[in-house]
């Protein structure tokens with residue numbers, strides 16, 4: 019029974035069904051783990067265990083909100099052998115049940131109050147995204163520190179825990195109980211995490227520099243070794259988990275330096291107590307007061323509320339400011355404050371009934387980095403893109419994300435084949451955060467930036483010395499660049515030709531059939547005729563990445579024949595055979611005809627001149643009145659126009675200096691395009707005439723009924 023984790027076929031479960039199924043699998047997996055640790059019943063063979071794990075992983079991939087920190091997919095299982103000695107917790111380390119909406123939370127609170135038989139005082143805390151730890155103090159002295167493990171047996175990480183800032187080896191004050199288990203969360207603050215990753219990057223560079231100084235230097239090998247030894251950490255939680263569970267005594271040299279830094283970045287906040295027969299206080303909030311007196315680190319965020327509205331307001335407040343807290347949080351933990359009610363309410367098999375975790379929507383998921391491909395955009399820039407196994411993140415399925423340039427790939431430390439962590443920056447643009455280096459098996463390979471353009475084979479080079487970005491210098495003929503420019507011409511900010519979108523641009527410049535494209539460059543755009551459009555078939559490409567688009571459901575490359583239709587039976591009877599122009603082809607020709615008399619500024623934008631967007635184009639058009647006048651102007655005349663300046667003036671002059679650019683203008687004019695403002699009195703004249711809005715800067719905000727932003 020093997021399941022390809024990345025693409026496991028899942029029946030489409032509703033969230034409720036998926037949750038029930040995940041709970042069922044979790045129960046089985048945890049039972050199997052317990053059995054493995056010495057229980058006598060429930061031992062299962064490895065294949066069954068693996069199949070359960072894969073099914074759970076597949077469910078969590080489809081419904082990331084179901085993946086708790088304590089999910090078997092996230093915790094150390096019995097099947098994974100630990101380098102640390104086992105420690106049995108005096109009292110089980112439970113996990114928390116989750117709710118995902120304010121309504122569910124209110125319902126849970128109401129039920130808890132009903133069970134308690136009276137109104138409850140609530141304690142709200144941030145749910146720290148780290149790993150749980152249990153510190154056992156006997157008469158005020160730390161005797162062991164253990165990870166959660168399977169809840170009953172954890173790993174003994176005392177050697178490392180005593181070096182975590184804030185964890186005391188001896189409690190201050192007096193009157194300490196004979197035994198108390200202090201529970202808390204070990205984490206890395208966001209700022210320290212960033213420093214840690216910067217250090218990893220410096221160490222990777224050192225490894226590569228050292229390798230480069232030796233004979234028989236192999237760049238790819240050096241990069242791979244650097245990424246393996248000092249990976250970028252994907253998120254603070256992974257880094258904290260590995261940081262607490264490392265064997266520093268087995269490390270030396272640079273590895274030791276990195277390990278020490280990782281340990282030094284760890285912090286802890288307490289969030290509860292385990293075995294403590296007779297606590298001298300009546301509420302969880304008071305427990306924190308006492309633990310603070312003993313010198314234990316207590317979070318500054320917990321608050322108490324008399325009613326559920328206060329709790330919900332707290333949840334909403336931190337939903338807004340979760341990114342301004344010093345550590346990562348993935349939700350809010352709501353607890354009944356009175357300790358006497360903890361006993362009364364009791365617990366289920368895995369979680370207390372007196373506490374619940376409200377989970378914010380997930381922002382990060384893990385998926386497989388299948389490949390890094392390089393594609394060339396409209397300006398010739400060669401951009402590496404991550405191609406990933408489809409992953410649902412912040413509400414949509416993501417398959418690719420930009421990696422910007424070869425330096426960013428290096429800085430992120432990802433290898434092809436890695437499990438990676440992915441998030442949506444600002445909840446819109448997918449971003450690769452880094453590898454989950456612990457999951458590497460040695461089959462991963464380093465990315466090597468190609469030296470030639472993947473679409474036309476020209477040698478890639480920086481536009482000028484010192485630029486990081488590599489570009490394809492074949493501006494005129496590179497199919498990727500022509501396709502991008504033609505699409506740009508049709509865009510809303512340029513000639514706004516609705517029929518000229520990404521599919522059409524690809525069909526005109528890079529058809530699957532026929533072999534000769536209708537357009538070699540944009541110069542011929544206004545010369546197109548209907549009969550040129552008939553036989554075109556095309557692969558649909560992403561306008562940003564140039565990658566072939568795939569059907570979301572089937573994953574197949576999308577092919578279309580935008581300009582072709584088969585003759586109807588009636589037409590066939592009339593003797594019509596072979597493909598016929600589609601309505602879309604007819605519309606394109608009509609819209610191109612109409613576009614010939616659009617505003618001059620739109621043509622200026624459509625020419626793809628660097629830095630010339632709608633604002634500069636309007637200023638130039640308004641001042642000069644015609645493309646000829648713009649072309650004839652000196653650099654100083656151009657630069658002096660309000661809203662233009664030296665950089666745009668240079669870009670314009672550089673653009674007109676190329677013959678094939680001038681050819682575009684001439685062919686467009688010959689085809690009937692009007693590159694002037696009718697009745698314009700000539701350069702500068704309009705400005706001299708003045709107007710009611712002359713000299714004013716107008717800022718428009720909000721929205722206007724019936725108008726889009728464009």
Ligand code: IVH
Pocket residue numbers: 086087088111112113114143144145146147148149150151202203289290351370373375
């Ligand atoms: S109370 C009886 N409070 O979240 C359970 N847990 O998903 C006691 N966590 O295993 C847990 N912040 O490791 C509690 N303020 C907080 C927490 C917190 C993070 C972790 C904890 C727990 C996991 C459950």
